[in-house]
Amino acid sequence: MALSIFDLFKIGVGPSSSHTVGPMVAANRFLGELKDRGLLSQVEGLRAHLFGSLAMTGLGHATDTAVIMGLHGETPGEVDARQIPGLLSEVERTGTLQLAGEVPVSFLKADHLLFHHGESLPKHPNGLRFEALDSAGIIFYSNVYYSVGGGFVLSCEEADATGRDLTASPVTVPYPFHDTHSLLQQAEDHGLTIAELVLANEKAFRSEEDTQLGLARLWRTMDECIRLGCEATGTLPGGLNIPRRANQLYRELCQQPERGLRDQLTVMDWINLYAMAVNEQNAAGARVVTAPTNGAAGVIPAVLAYYDRFVPNSSSHGINTFLATAAAIGMLYKRNASISAAEVGCQGEIGVACSMAAGALCAVLGGSNRQIENAAEIGMEHNLGLTCDPIAGLVQVPCIERNTMGAVKAVNAARLALRGTGDHHVSLDAVIKTMHQTGLDMQAKYKETATGGLAVNTVAC
Secondary structure, three states, X not given: OXXXXXXXXXXEEOOOHHHHHHHHHHHHHHHXXXXXXXXXXXXXXXXXXXXXXXXXXXXXXXXXXXXXXXXXXXXXXXXXXXXXXXXXXXXXXXXEEEEOOXXXXXOOHHHHEEEEOOOOOOOOXXXXXXXXXXXXXXXXXXXEEXXXXXXXXXXXXXXXXXXXXXXXXXXXXXXXXXXXXXXXHHHHHHOOOHHHHHXXXXXXXXXXXXXXXXXXXXXXXXXXXXXXXXXXXXXXXXXXXXXXOHHHHHHHHHHOOOHHHHOOOHHHHHHHHHHHHHHHHHHOOOEEEXXXXXXXXXXXXXXXXHHHHHOOOOOHHHHHHHHHHHHHHHXXXXXXXXXXXXXXXXXXXXXXXXXXXXXXXXXXOOXXXXXXXXXXXXXXXXXXXXXXXXXXXXXXXXXXXXXXXXHHHHHHHXXXXXXXXXXXXXXXXXXXXXXXXXXXXXXXXXEOOOOOOHXXXXXXX
């Protein structure tokens, strides 16, 4: 069972991969199951039930919007975020939802989209159930899904198949690995860098040309998100009235370029800007790259933009190396721990993104495979225990600034590793295991429920 680069990096919309992208994917899957069984035309009514973290912070994370859009037939990678408000208004005005864009069913949010606060399904904190109803209001088809982080979705049947990594593809790759030790051993045995190994494995999924085009599209989307975030002004939606800050910071940096000559840490301001721009876009529900989640979507683009703009001799080849290396590290976390804040706290999002970015930057700066592992380990080791306690359930405070912290920490981790020999006391495998154990020990109120931490100690309005 193998993961692809494009499993870790997906193009979607904000503000959350687990609460927005995942539920939209789940709704798409439910529609697909109805179509495959020839049942879609028989649907007269429909109910969606949200449980656990999806219920507790679903409104702040736009889960209701994602479910409605998914049932309408929209997909995360293709939906035009600008059209969403109009579609939602039409559903509210008419009390009708066009299921898959073709079958009209009665739909009132209060009656058909139900938030089960304080209730969880057994397999994961992010659970949802869809029910198709006939003309008598009787359920004739239903299924349960789990949004397990990063836009990955498992059906109830898949989640029950314990011991199998059903988020991975059955494709057989030439250089399989399941942990850091096997990854480094495969690379050493075949004389490959981590990026070369991952890119060789990608050939089992698609042609080399398609992989290159896909990587270029990922970076183009990240870069565009930075640009749009730097241009945007106003206040973020959701009720906290958080002003956008990236535009002001961008204008200050452009108006005073000589500051960079006096203050060598000005580059840090640019990294902060890139991360802030992306996550303000994410908070506004715009198009972002899940990297590996939406809540942490600014870390990797910010560090990659730092490489692209500030590192001498940066290149498109280096960008591909960066993304492939980051993906390899992300695969290790996805397989052996979690990238879901609802399961392990924000260490599974910002922590993982920081680890991925640190290893990737180390790679493009000339680090060896062992130094890359060291950088990734440092990136996570100093994010252990990071909680997820968003104020008002919105992916804004502390999430936006937290991305800037993760990006700067990743740069520092890469530089620390490059100053070393690659030998280090704590392995990446050990820190991944520790992160997972820490997340399991963490109280639920610190895992994307908005019932602890900053969410209860800060006035939300």
